[in-house]
Amino acid sequence: MDRRTHLRHLDTTSTAPTHARAARPAPGPTMVERAYDHLLDMLMSLKIAPGERIAIDTVARQLGISQTPVREAMSQLEAEKLVYKMPNVGYRASPQMTRHEVRDLYTLRQLIEPYAAARAAEAMTDEAIATLRAIDRDMSGVADGDARAYSRFAEADAALHRLIATASGNRLIADTIERLHAHLHIFRALYATNAPHEAAREHRAIIDALVAHDPAAAEQAVRHHLLCSQQRMDDVLAEGTPST
Ligand SMILES: [Zn+2]
Incomplete structure (x- = not known):
């Protein structure tokens, strides 16, 4: 397949x-x-x-x-x-996201995703952990300058954040995150940056905390990842796009 x-x-x-x-x-x-x-x-x-x-x-x-x-x-x-x-x-x-849209997006994600990660860490089933490991493997396939590997990494990122949202057990949180379609837009903006390698390190901490059933560590790891991700977006947008 x-x-x-x-x-x-x-x-x-x-x-x-x-x-x-x-x-x-x-x-x-x-x-x-x-x-x-x-x-x-x-x-x-x-x-x-x-x-x-x-x-x-x-x-x-x-x-x-x-x-x-x-x-x-x-x-x-x-x-x-x-x-x-x-x-x-x-x-x-579609046009790239504006700085205003990026700020709004991360504000919302910071409000709900760290919480979702803590609940997911408490509730991780063996099946969810198996899915997590498969996502992990898909993410490690990312290679520089390969468009297909890059979009796969973006999809794996989306799958990881979706799994956290779903495993939180809160359907409204899962639906909200799903509707944002954030990951493809973020990765499209970050093409030709070092984002996948940096994000991979941050994802490692998230995955380890989820597998260890450690709510505090999962919450902290997601908060840190979102902060870093927002910073990467800010750096890219500061290079050229006019502020809106
Ligand atoms: Zn991510």
């Missing part, structure tokens, strides 16, 4: 039974998944620049597939707020 497809399945392990999936042979990526993965890599690595128009027929031609799966992939990316649709124009890549 494609590693990314594997990871998407992992995202749901805490709410869906795993035995039902294990019985079926793993299918290869569908046309929609191929289109989605291709577009995600292009967006995350800024090969499609923020604001740039994305022509569905061109993408379909490049991949040698019909336009229908490309449209479906676009709808998924639109739900994740990575692209948006303009009447009579078609799709465009």
Whole structure:
């Protein structure tokens, strides 16, 4: 199974039974998944620049597939707020987050994610720990200058934070974090920085605390990670984007 497809399945392990999936042979990526993965890599690595128009027929031609799966992939990316649709124009890549949006985002995350991590550390099941280890393995595959590895790391980061939110046992917290779609946007802004390697160290502390069932350490590790992540975003935005 494609590693990314594997990871998407992992995202749901805490709410869906795993035995039902294990019985079926793993299918290869569908046309929609191929289109989605291709577009995600292009967006995350800024090969499609923020604001740039994305022509569905061109993408379909490049991949040698019909336009229908490309449209479906676009709808998924639109739900994740990575692209948006303009009447009579078609799709465009979303603009990068403004400094104001970044500040609001981290303020909210600092309010809820450290708390969620403490509750998750108390409630970690063997199944959640197994999922955590799989996410950990996916994250260690990140390599410099590889767009695919980079977007995989971003997805693994999203999966880690989603697991914490879900394992907290508070559905409203999980839904709130899910709706932010924060990770893909953050990693898109941080492309070509040292972010994955720095974040990997911070994630190590979080994962260790969760596995050790240590609420105080998990809370502290998430708080520290969010502070560092916000600082990385500030540094990138200070380089060019006008303050809004
Ligand atoms: Zn993270």
